[in-house]
Amino acid sequence: MSRNSLVYKFVLLGSDLCYRKGGLSNSPLFQFLKVYYSDHELLALNSAQLDQHRKISTEFLLIETPSSLNKDQLSGIHYQKAVLFDESDCWWFNETQEQQEFLRSLTDLVLKTHVDRSHTHSFRLGTLPTYRKKKLQQCLRWKAMMEAIFGKRSQRNIDLFFIGAPTRLQTSTEGSSRDYNQRLEWLSEVMAKDFPYRFEGGFDGTNRRLIKTFEQEDGDLSPYLASRRYNFYSYFNQLCHSKVALVPTGFARWTYRHYEAVYAKSVMLSTDMSNVELFVPLPPHIINVPDHAPLLPYIEQGIQMFDGQSDLLEENVKFLELYYDNGRFSKRRLKPLERFLLQLEQI
Missing domain, CATH: 3.40.50 (Rossmann fold)
Structure with missing residues (x-):
């Protein structure tokens, strides 16, 4: 050479x-x-x-x-x-x-x-490994410090939480007619006046241009806009005060919210991930919601899980920590590297 x-x-x-x-x-x-x-x-x-x-x-x-x-x-x-x-x-x-x-x-x-x-x-x-920035790790350290001082608090004052921009899942490369707006579908149900559980959040209305773009096809979105703004820290804090985290599709089936909901120890109601493979697998105790299915039965299942099987949420965190060290990849966790190299060995 x-x-x-x-x-x-x-x-x-x-x-x-x-x-x-x-x-x-x-x-x-x-x-x-x-x-x-x-x-x-x-x-x-x-x-x-x-x-x-x-x-x-x-x-x-x-x-x-x-x-x-x-x-x-x-x-x-x-x-x-x-x-x-x-x-x-x-x-x-x-x-x-x-x-x-x-x-x-x-x-x-x-x-x-x-x-x-x-x-x-x-x-x-x-x-591919998806690498989250340091904000989640900062939140987890703060959460651990607060629990060390004041003890763990099992009471949560919100049943359901979701905040995010309007998106559509592109299901076909042959035009937008088959795109799926699951976020709007779910918000239409949980923000209805007669909905029996307490919901917090909605669409993030910060980007007015994006809202107007989606309104061209979806109609007036103002009933579904969140009443307040969230940064990452207030978003994660709200997750930690909610029994159930709604995790509909973004532009793809997966989102970082899948992992954040686990670390917040909320029950995850997820878009159907049964056919989706991720580098860091999702833990076993999540609730997959089929496309276009009524949300209420799955919400009731999630509330029951939080109230009666909170140990499963602890197991979810332990599962993720086989790959992450407090929410981040680390030399102390070799499983991700082994998984990555195993894929390359198959070439």
């Missing part, structure tokens, strides 16, 4: 079609790898930085998609295994058929934030 060749464990090659504040080194995948590997073992590049005269050697070449890469651009990189990764929440591929064929000549494995087995794919799919 040339004396001028640079050797790495992982080289991440960013998409030239995506913009990310802070660049590829700020991506969830790169941040995850930094937990377990030194700076000397990792390199993040974009296509403009590729140089045939700058020889780079790596065990794993991780290529972000969508990508317009070609064979000549990769001529300066020697790699043992290549993997594609897509940190967007879409379940489909954005490349043209021609570009897919080129990428398939490099590898048949794509890592995505989630894998929805209800859709068919031409590549083999694996899952």
Whole structure:
């Protein structure tokens, strides 16, 4: 090997079609790898930085998609295994058929934030680690400190809580007619005047342009707007005071709210995740709600679980802590790294 060749464990090659504040080194995948590997073992590049005269050697070449890469651009990189990764929440591929064929000549494995087995794919799919920022960990430390001082409080004054922007789940690439607005569907039920449980929250109305965009198809959303604004800290605090957390779809089936609800020790009423695979699996004691199903029977089941089986909520937290250390990836938890490397060994 040339004396001028640079050797790495992982080289991440960013998409030239995506913009990310802070660049590829700020991506969830790169941040995850930094937990377990030194700076000397990792390199993040974009296509403009590729140089045939700058020889780079790596065990794993991780290529972000969508990508317009070609064979000549990769001529300066020697790699043992290549993997594609897509940190967007879409379940489909954005490349043209021609570009897919080129990428398939490099590898048949794509890592995505989630894998929805209800859709068919031409590549083999694996899952990406999703890296939450420090705010959740800060909330958990504050919660633990308060419990150490005042003791654990089992009483919660809110039955149900949800706050979030209006979204639609895109279920087809053939137009928007089949998109599913589960958030509005659920809010229409729990914010009705005769609803028998106490609900807090609604749509976040901060982004008026977004609200007006959704009102073009969904009609007046003002009855479903939250009466107050939330930042992350007040949002998590409200989760901790609610018996049940509503977790409908976002733009994808999964959301960070799935994990936040577990750490808040709320019963999770989730969009149906039975066909969805995540890098950190969801714990066993959640309630999946089928699409378009009336919500009330599942809410009653959730209230009963909170009142009579709160030990299951503690078990949910213990399950997540097999992967996380107080809500974050950590060198003290090797299970995530083992899971990630196992996917790469199957190339």
